[in-house]
Amino acid sequence: MAFELKKFAGISWSIFFVTMFLVVAGVLNQASASMGGLLFKKQLLWFALGGVLLLSFAFLDYQKILSPKVVFGGYALLVLVLAFLVVKHTRWLRLPGFSIQPSEFAKLFLICLSALILCRSEDEGLNWKVFLNLSVFTLPLVILVAATDLDQGGMLFLIYFSFLIIAGLPRRLVIAGALLAVGGALILGPYLWSLLKPYQRARVEAFLNPEAFALDRGYQIIQALIAVGSGGLKGLGFKEGLSSRLNYLPEKHTDLAFAVWAEEWGFIGASLVILAYFFLIYQILRIAAQVREPLGRYLCYGVAAMFFWEVFINIGGILHLLPVASVPLPFLSYGGSSVLVNMAAIGLVLSISRRRYSFR
Amino acid sequence: MERRLRFVSFVVALVFAGLLLKLFFLQIVKGPYYRELAEKRSLRVISLPAPRGNIYDRRGLLLAGNTPSFALFVDPRLVRGEKGDAVLRRLAEMLGEDFPSLKQRYLIARRKSVADQVLLVEDLDRDVVAQIEARRYFLPGVEIKVEPRRFYPLGEAAFHLVGYVSRINAKELKRLGSQGFGPDDFLGRSGLEAQFEELLRGKKGRKLVEVDALGRVRKVVAEEPPQIGKSILLTIDSIFEKAAYDLMESRSGAIVLLDPRDGRLLAFMSAPGIDPHQFLKGFSFEEWKKVINDVKHPLLNKAVLAYHPGSTFKLVTAMAALEKGVISPAKEIFCPGFYRLGRRIFRCWRSWGHGKVDLIKAIEVSCDTYFYQVGELVGIDTLSKFARACGFGRPTGLGFPGEKAGLVPDRAWKLKVFKVPWQKGETLNVAIGQGALTVTPLQLAKFLAAVVNGGQLHTPWYVYQVFDPYGEILEEFGPRPEGSLPARRRTLRLLRKGLVAAVNGKEGTGRAAKLEKILVGGKTGTAQVVGMKKRVKSEKLPYLKRDHAWFMAYAPATKPEIVMVVFVEHGGHGGSAAAPLAGKFLKMYFEGKWPSS
Secondary structure: OOOOHHHHOOOOHHHHHHHHHHHHHHHHHHHHHOOOOHHHHHHHHHHHHHHHHHHHHHHOOHHHHOOHHHHHHHHHHHHHHHHHHHHHOOOOEEEOOEEEOHHHHHHHHHHHHHHHHHHOOHHHOOOHHHHHHHHHHHHHHHHHHHHHOHHHHHHHHHHHHHHHHHHOOOHHHHHHHHHHHHHHHHHHHHHHHHHOOHHHHHHHHHHHOHHHHOOOOOHHHHHHHHHHHHOOOOOOOOOOOHHHHOOOOOOOOOOOHHHHHHHHHHHHHHHHHHHHHHHHHHHHHHHHHHOOOHHHHHHHHHHHHHHHHHHHHHHHHHOOOOOOOOOOOOOOOOOHHHHHHHHHHHHHHHHHHOOOOOOO | OHHHHHHHHHHHHHHHHHHHHHHHHHHHHOHHHHHHHHHHHHEEEEEEOOOOOOEEOOOOOEEEEEEEEEEEEEOOOOOOHHHHHHHHHHHHHHHOOOHHHHHHHHHHHHHHOOOOOEEEEOOOOHHHHHHHHHOHHHOOOEEEEEEEEEEOOOHHHHHHHHOOEEEOOHHHHHHHHHHOOOOOOEEEOOHHHHHOHHHHOOEOEEEEEEEOOOOOEEEEEEEEOOEOOOEEEEOOOHHHHHHHHHHHOOOOEEEEEEEOOOOEEEEEEEEOOOOOHHHHHOOOHHHHHHHHHOOOOOOOOHHHOOEOOHHHHHHHHHHHHHHHOOOOOOOOEEEOOEEEEOOEEEEOOOOOOOEEEOHHHHHHHOOHHHHHHHHHHHOHHHHHHHHHHOOOOOOOOOOOOOOOOOEOOOHHHHHHHHOOOOOHHHHHHHHOOOOOOEEOHHHHHHHHHHHHOOOEEEEOEOEEEEEOOOOOEEEEOOOEEEEEOOOOHHHHHHHHHHHHHHHHOOOOOOHHHOOOOOOOEEEEEEEOOOOOOOOOOHHHOOHHHOOEEEEEEEEOOOOOOEEEEEEEOOOOOHHHHHHHHHHHHHHHHHHOOOOOO
């Protein structure tokens, strides 16, 4: 295969490098969180696989891959798998040798599907037909995922909601919806509260008053705050975090990975990572604005929305701005499915970026 | 769409600004606060107990030492709620205690505890330790610590000399907390343990460790090893100490043994004692009540408490009379069994009288009539002056905790305390060792030592050497001369002659202390506790009203090397209750045969 320089034309190097920075941060953070143990080695493997995925997506033509046949076929398969998981009452699809989390893949499929639907009716704005099309295909995914994993289901819903906004959900509807939600929450609140599972209620209670539940429900957020806060300006140093090293931080590989990072690298390192996420999302949105081709544009937008919600909900939870939710932080949290999906999504964005200046 | 994208970008920027702001607040503004929380949570200072120094007798035998002991601690932060109950239940099974009582003990100990960890059981059996250690995994929050624990080979025999230690209490901790004392520390409470607390106590070590979320120590950050306390070598002989204690059997009293040549103490014993280990274990309420209500007062050290000296004091009266020249030793006085002063009758202990007695005879038979008259001639001013010059009325200078000064009464004292002038009759009582006069057994031994060594008063002493854990001698002590008795050699010679006669004479009151091969000198004393109209046999009185029995002895009279004072509280007559004990002891001493060595 001839190596063509032309293929690099227009590719967004800034996205590539900021991703690499986050991957390096993620590797370092796993090295510290697992003290170079098994999880660290597995994560390295996932990053290697993810790298291959990223490059292949970057150099393939996304328009050819994401043909309606492929997307809808994959969608059907995913729905089957998710339905199977709901019946089995598990989040994990166990395959020989490893297990995957289909809910992560559902995010990418939801983005592709929504982009495909919206790009066909780009000029129409959000009319009833588009709204129904979008909802009929995406909401089943949201519901199926939410049945086993409410947090990931919420993520999917937020991505769906982001697409509604970009498709042109009228402002008055947004305001009306918000008012309705608040009103509904006030009236139906107690009923909804009783519907929540105990651990979900505990999360809200712990968010509102962590000290009162310092030993059980509030433990996680208190330890996270201590970890983040004790980092100070310069941090305690790589592999020197008191909270992570001495196992005070629960879920330090996954949900609270950012707390480990913030403790060990301090405000300098933590703000750098936050700025990197912002830069990444901002760059992806810029490509969405630059690309003249509707599918690529919606795809970029969807990927940006996915990263935004994941970063906001995860870090917001650790910084005690939101209740803690169990969603992985892209690149920093441990998890094969998450790494693969994020790397593939970046690959997709890079592939789109190559075409941002062409008008086909 | 561009417009909406711009709007979205704006929202994203806003949210990230919010995240950064909160991050800044947590890490920079509240950073020090959280850093402190993190360190408080994960760094712990463990204090390493310092073993106390040892106390040895003059032969190098241990009087107080340390032995490792296992104590069980429970961390109340980890043992609580239902899980804690499960842990306590397992513990109860292994300790052979029922669960409710263990739990109650735990709750009480937790409330009283001033430390992070609650001390639940002290002095665990090795078997139980092994059982618990093997099940550590199922007993989170339970820790067994090895602690040096005080151990006293002589037990109750040396209780009053050595003293005891016990754990610091909350009040003392508040007072001493700033001096580095911790809640698990021991304090010397009486005797040598208290007097030399500063010397014996080592310096505690400290260990800064990182503790993980499960309470396990993961890393030692810094360590400062403990310093063992200094040891002392005494002049006391533990064989004498033990023999003296055993001699007392169930009696209450004191025996002081010293070397008259330099004033070193050889035995310093008060009976009955308490097993000092009991203070480490703790008393039950009943046990403690028994100790407190015991008429023999096992908590009081009778060797340093003041009692009426009885006839032993006649030596001082005789000395004053000879020195002042108010009598000549050969002058005989007739004893009809009483002496009349004005309208008062002062009885001699022998109601039918001693007949004609001179000084030596008067000491031999302990004639009260003789000394009433001599005392009257000497007068209270001279008598009290001589008593003070002989070391009475003030602490001996040994430095022993709780040592009493005794009382030498005189006109000024009477006027000050009772606001009435001195009565002539009181002089007569003081002259035979009664009245307001009190002395301690230790003072008496110090005085007798001076009489038999030619007049040199020595401050009694018992610490010979202080050395560090490596055997390096830090301090060495020797005799402490204190001045001379206000008596000429001739006077002292006469007194000694009387003392020899009292033990060896045909009518000597101290004949029970006579030895076959060794010439012993001594003087009995019978101190009345309550005044009786008629002379009643002491044995017929209730215990608390019986006389105190005294005997002071020295031997060999030709070349004195040992002075002994025997005091038997409520023992009856000095000649029959105290002198035989001295006789038995001196026999063992000179034959070198001890019941157990």
